[in-house]
Amino acid sequence: MPEPLKNLLHPALVRAMAEIIAANAPFFDRDRFTALATDGIESLELMERAALIRDALFATLPENFPEAATILAASLPAAGKTGLTGWMLLPVNQFIAARGIRDFDIALDLLKALTPHFTAEFGIRQFIHQDQQRALATIARWVDDANHHVRRLSSEGTRPRLPWAMRLPQLIKDPSPILPILTALMDDPEDYVRRSVANSLNDIAKDHPDLVAAFIAEHIEGASAERRWLLKHASRTLLKKGHARALANFGFGAAASLECNLLLANPAVLFGEGLDFEIRLRNAGDIAQSLMIDYAIHHVKADGSLSPKVFKWKTVTLEAGEDHIVQRRHAMRPITTRRYYPGEHRIVILVNGTETASGNFVLSMPSEVIVGRSP
DSSP states (O other): OOOOGGGGSOHHHHHHHHHHHHHHOTTOOHHHHHHHHHTTGGGSOHHHHHHHHHHHHHHHSOSSHHHHHHHHHHTSOBTTBOOSOGGGHHHHHHHHHHHSTTSHHHHHHHHHHHGGGSOOTTTTHHHHHHOHHHHHHHHGGGGGOSSHHHHHHHHHTTOTTOTTSOOOHHHHHOOGGGHHHHHHHTTOSOHHHHHHHHHHHHHHHTTOHHHHHHHHHHHHTTOOHHHHHHHHHHTHHHHHTTOHHHHHHTTOOOOOSEEEEEEESOSEEETTSEEEEEEEEEEOSSSOEEEEEEEEEEEEOTTSOEEEEEEEEEEEEEOTTOEEEEEEEEEOOOOTTOOBOOEEEEEEEEETTEEEEEEEEEEEOGGGOOBOSOO
C-alpha cells in the first residue's frame, strides 16, 4: 500500500523546521513550536496537519509580519545552506496567506522566493482573492523570471479551479485578466510550465468553452509541435464533450458518410475482467476524413440510472472508401475513483464528438459485492 499523504508532515519534519528557523532567529522558541506543532498530529489528515503547524508558527514567530517574513526568507535554502524546503513549506504558505495580507508586496515577494523550494500556488490565491488587480499586476511580471518555478507559479497559482486549493470565483466568472499571462507562457522552454498553461486553459474551458475554443483557434496557426500539444491538452475537456469549434481547431469536422459498426465480444462481463470490443469503420464518402475516436462507458449508479465517462482512444485518417478495424479491452477492475454496481451498462462510440454506435453489456460481481470508494 502507498504511504498515506498525511505522513508527508510528521514530527521529525517539525523538529527539523524548528532547528532551521531557530538558526535564523535565536529568540525562536523551538521547543514550544515543536510541542504545539506535534500535539495530536498523528490523528490528523494532511491539510489538518499543515494547519496545526501553521498555528504553531502563529504562536512562535513575531506578530509583526515583516519581521516574521525576514526570518522565513532567511530560513530558505541558499548558497549550499540547508533550509526550509519541500512539504515544510505547505504550512508556511498558509502562514503567509493568513498573516501577510496587510503587507501585500512583502508577502508576494516571500512567496516568489519560496516557490523554487516547494510551490507557492496555495499561498498566492488569498492575495488574488483579496485584491485581484493588485496581485495580478505583480504576478504578471513573473512570466519573464529566470527561474522556471516562478514562471510556473504565475500560471498555476492563478488557475481558477486549482485542485486542493481555494477557488477564485472572480476568475471563474471572468478569466480574461489571466489570458495575457497564459499567452506569454505558451512557448516557455520548460514543459513543466507549458503543462500548467494547458491545465489553466482546461479549467477555464469548463466555464467558458467558447472562449477557450476561440483562444485556441487564435493561437494554433503555425504553432510549433510543443505549442500544438499544449493547445490540444488545453482542449481535452472540450474535445471529450464534442465541442464543434474545438474539434475543428484540430481538423476534426463532422464525420460524413461514415459507417461504424460496434461488436461486443463478451456482452456479459465479470467484475475484475474486461469488456472486449471492436469497431469496424468505413469511409463511404468521396474524400479523406480525419477521425477522433473515443468511447463512453455509461456506468450504473446506485439508483439504477446511468452516468457516462468518456475515454480517449485514438485518431485515424480514412481515405475515401477505406475500411478500418479498431479493437480494445476496457478493464472493469477496482479503482479508488469509482463505485461499481452490477447491472446493464452501455458503451457509446464517439467519432468527432458524435455518437455513431452503441451497445449494452451486463456487469456482474462475485457475490454481488459493490466495489469502490467514491461515486
